[in-house]
Amino acid sequence: MLLGKSFKVLVRVPSIDKRVVVLGIESTSHTFGVGIVEYHNGYVTPLSNVLSQYKPEKGGIHPRESFTHHVNVASSVLKKALEEAGLTLGEVDAIAVAIGPGLGPCLRVGAGLARFLATYYEKPLVPVNHAVAHIEIGKLVSGFQDPVIVYVSGGNTMIVVEKLSRYRVVGETLDIPLGNLLDTFAREAGIAPPYVIQGKHAVDICAEWGDSYIPLPYTVKGCDLSYSGLLTAAIREARKASGSKKLLGNVCKSLREVAFNMLVEVTERTLMLTGKGEILLVGGVASNELLRSKFESIAKFYNVAYYGTPPEVAGDNGLMIAYTGLLGFLHGKTARPEEVIVKQRFRLDEEVYPWLANK
Amino acid sequence: MASKQVAVLISRGAEAEIYLSELAGVKVVVKKRVAKPYRTPEFNRLFITTRTKIEAKILSELYDAGLSVPAPIIVDEEHGVIVLEYVEGERLSDIIDSLSSEEVVKAAEYLGDFAAKMHSLGIYHGDFTLANVILSKKGLVVIDFGLAGYSDDIEEYAIDLHLMLRSVHAMRPSVVDAFSKHMTDSYMRNYKGNGVEVLKRVAEIRTRGRYIDKELRKSIMRERYVD
Numbered sequence: 214m215l216l217g218k219s220f221k222v223l224v225r226v227p228s229i230d231k232r233v234v235v236l237g238i239e240s241t242s243h244t245f246g247v248g249i250v251e252y253h254n255g256y257v258t259p260l261s262n263v264l265s266q267y268k269p270e271k272g273g274i275h276p277r278e279s280f281t282h283h284v285n286v287a288s289s290v291l292k293k294a295l296e297e298a299g300l301t302l303g304e305v306d307a308i309a310v311a312i313g314p315g316l317g318p319c320l321r322v323g324a325g326l327a328r329f330l331a332t333y334y335e336k337p338l339v340p341v342n343h344a345v346a347h348i349e350i351g352k353l354v355s356g357f358q359d360p361v362i363v364y365v366s367g368g369n370t371m372i373v374v375e376k377l378s379r380y381r382v383v384g385e386t387l388d389i390p391l392g393n394l395l396d397t398f399a400r401e402a403g404i405a406p407p408y409v410i411q412g413k414h415a416v417d418i419c420a421e422w423g424d425s426y427i428p429l430p431y432t433v434k435g436c437d438l439s440y441s442g443l444l445t446a447a448i449r450e451a452r453k454a455s456g457s458k459k460l461l462g463n464v465c466k467s468l469r470e471v472a473f474n475m476l477v478e479v480t481e482r483t484l485m486l487t488g489k490g491e492i493l494l495v496g497g498v499a500s501n502e503l504l505r506s507k508f509e510s511i512a513k514f515y516n517v518a519y520y521g522t523p524p525e526v527a528g529d530n531g532l533m534i535a536y537t538g539l540l541g542f543l544h545g546k547t548a549r550p551e552e553v554i555v556k557q558r559f560r561l562d563e564e565v566y567p568w569l570a571n572k
Numbered sequence: 573m574a575s576k577q578v579a580v581l582i583s584r585g586a587e588a589e590i591y592l593s594e595l596a597g598v599k600v601v602v603k604k605r606v607a608k609p610y611r612t613p614e615f616n617r618l619f620i621t622t623r624t625k626i627e628a629k630i631l632s633e634l635y636d637a638g639l640s641v642p643a644p645i646i647v648d649e650e651h652g653v654i655v656l657e658y659v660e661g662e663r664l665s666d667i668i669d670s671l672s673s674e675e676v677v678k679a680a681e682y683l684g685d686f687a688a689k690m691h692s693l694g695i696y697h698g699d700f701t702l703a704n705v706i707l708s709k710k711g712l713v714v715i716d717f718g719l720a721g722y723s724d725d726i727e728e729y730a731i732d733l734h735l736m737l738r739s740v741h742a743m744r745p746s747v748v749d750a751f752s753k754h755m756t757d758s759y760m761r762n763y764k765g766n767g768v769e770v771l772k773r774v775a776e777i778r779t780r781g782r783y784i785d786k787e788l789r790k791s792i793m794r795e796r797y798v799d
Contacts, residue, residue: 374742381742387731387777426614433719435699435735470612477610482586486665486703507610514609515584 215525215532216297219256220353224568226543230254235542236294236305236330237535240323241315241343242368243267243274245283247294248532249305252539257353260298262525262532263290269406273396280318287326294531307547308336309538311343313559314368320555328550337547339538343529344369344561345380347522349540350533351495355520361489363480363508366496366529367392370476372436372483373561378569380561383486384436384479392498394440394472402451402461412524414501416465423462429471436482438475443468469503477507484515491518499527540568587623587718592658600645601659605652605718620652627717628654630695639689640713659715661708668702668744679705680751682712684758687732692764696721696728701739726765730773733759737774 232253239246246264250257267282269275295301310327313320331338348362362373362380370392371385389397395416399405405415429446432439447468454460480492492512498504505521512519526533541547544567579591579602591602605624607616628647631654635643646655664679671679683705690697697704698719706713721728736755741748756774760767 376742377745383742426612433698434731435701435719435739437731437735470615474611474615477608478586482699485584485586486701510609 215259215354215523216261217258219258221356222252222255222257222540223352223356223358224349224540225570226255226540226568228255229543233306233539233542234260234298234300234304235307235309235339235535235539236302237309237311237341237346237531237533237538238291238323238327239264239311239343239346239529239531239534240283240287240319240326241311241313242319242529243279244529245286245290245322246529246531246534247291248530248535249294249298249300250532250535250539252543257536257539259532259536260300261294261296262530263294263297264530265290271406273400274316276316276318279316280322283319283322287322290531291326302330302334302336305334305336307339307538307542308334309339309341309534309541310553311346311534312340312553313343313556315343315555315557317555317557320557324553324555328553332550337542338550338553339541339546340548340553341534341537341541342559342561342564343534344371344559345566346533346537347495348373348380348493348561349537350526350530351493351520351522353536354522354526355491355493357491357493357518357520359489360491360493360518360520361480361483361487363476363492363494363499364496365391365476365494365498365504367396367498369496370438370440372479374483374487374489375569378565378567380566380569382560382562383483384438387434387437387439388441389444391440391472391476392496394444395469395498398444398447398451398465398468401448402464404461404465412500416469417501417503419462419465420469421462422458423464423466424459425463426467426470427463429467431471431475433475433478436479436486438479440472440475443471473504473507476504477511480508481511481515484517489517491520494519494521495527496522497528500524540566544568585716585718587619588652593655595645595655599658599660601642601656603654603656621649623718624652624654625649626721630717630720630722631656633693634690634695634717637689637693639686640711641717642713642715659706659708659713661706661713663703664705664707664712665702665739665743667707668740668747673747673750676747676751677754679712680754681758683714683736684755684760685762686712686714687729687736687755688759688762688764688767691729691732691770692762694722694724696723697732698728700732700736702736702743703739726770726773729770730777733770733774734777 248262249260265286267279370390399415430442450464579593583590588605605620631644643657704716
């Protein structure tokens with residue numbers, strides 16, 4: 214549990230001894246979340262992290278349905294987050310909101326709410342990049358200063374390092390992301406939705422039925438990787454399994470093995486390329502146990518530090534937006550309500566982040 | 573008398589250990605692929621033998637064609653070992669910041685020429701980045717063909733060029749435009765196939781990354797299908 218614990222801020226922040234409270238809103242995809250952080254004298258304390266997830270009954274995420282979900286839960290999530298933090302909106306110093314990357318309709322719920330709150334309560338507004346927020350919260354709780362960052366979620370698969378006050382994408386998927394690969398396969402193979410049962414992905418559950426591996430395409434290009442060929446081949450094999458639990462289990466077992474090995478291999482290559490001493494795993498798929506164990510073993514192999522972001526902040530959440538908003542706020546990166554417009558394709562390497570050291 | 577050390581570990585790459593040794597008085601590099609703890613034994617075996625075999629074959633073909641790659645001397649597929657000529661020098665990724673703009677242009681031209689000749693033989697490198705180019709006394713030498721392969725697909729060739737530009741972008745963003753221009757010009761002069769198609773594919777690959785501006789992506793994709 215992170216709430217109430219204090220974490221030292223290791224990135225560059227101006228020294229002020231005032232207490233600063235930031236409220237963050239996340240609504241980029243299936244999650245609507247509100248988190249609140251308090252900053253004082255170089256330390257950050259998460260005060261609340263409330264969220265509600267849209268879970269499709271069939272198929273994948275339908276942007277309009279997810280939008281409707283967010284609209285329905287927004288006020289209760291916001292209210293609960295304030296209650297848990299024991300604060301009123303008047304006591305909040307700034308409102309942060311994830312403006313991208315994500316699904317347009319979903320993003321607009323958060324942005325609209327943030328603009329309203331900022332206008333009505335006369336609070337500064339801080340636009341936040343959702344991907345950067347995943348990374349910053351991971352860095353905060355791990356205490357890592359300059360890691361190789363592996364960001365894996367339903368919408369992203371990238372290997373990122375810090376350089377000259379920017380995040381640089383060293384490697385990424387050339388087509389579909391890892392989370393998307395697993396979800397689409399599960400759906401096509403008829404084992405989802407629900408995609409996640411008690412913290413375990415449908416593909417992981419299915420893999421337990423298998424006992425051997427089948428060959429599947431493995432595509433790594435330098436530090437980049439490609440999952441689309443693997444997806445097509447795995448779906449074809451799943452159709453061939455036609456109802457046999459064991460055969461389908463073998464497909465899942467192999468799919469997972471190949472997909473994760475590819476990711477670990479590009480991470481290894483980045484580690485060698487950059488000579489960094491830390492690996493930080495962030496994003497929704499960071500909760501996967503097998504993936505974590507593979508990263509643990511590779512970190513041991515190269516004698517580098519490893520940290521897998523804990524599930525409560527690995528998936529999408531409002532706390533990470535609040536914290537990243539706080540960093541922006543401390544550096545004066547605020548915006549007027551009319552300037553806070555959603556950016557569905559907001560890449561994390563587009564901007565300079567003043568809290569990053571100039572190394 | 574102390575026993576003479578036969579091989580010294582000089583670096584550990586992402587998939588192999590590199591040792592420096594001596595063979596008949598000549599300095600050589602021994603590249604040994606090792607099993608990884610995160611892979612199952614089946615995967616380890618498959619990786620080690622197939623990648624060693626392809627790498628050795630490609631190295632000898634490129635060397636015979638007169639391209640500047642380390643000469644392969646001994647190959648042992650079973651144990652995942654290749655013995656190569658030792659290339660003394662520094663990786664471009666380590667020294668790119670200290671190169672003058674003329675030197676950057678020269679390197680870009682050289683690498684465009686190298687890629688064009690390699691691709692003309694139907695070979696792609698698979699990890700064509702600054703870290704895999706060594707500046708030696710004899711000039712630039714391209715190393716590490718561990719991910720290389722044979723293909724007629726221009727996609728593979730375009731990925732080589734894309735990876736090189738991306739690595740320049742990551743290591744020294746200020747020179748990427750000049751580097752790109754000189755590398756592609758030199759590529760166009762020396763590639764035997766349809767270079768325009770390869771370069772178009774490079775532009776397309778760039779837009780395939782996540783969250784690239786939609787209009788840019790559309791315009792490039794449209795061009796591909798209209799042609």
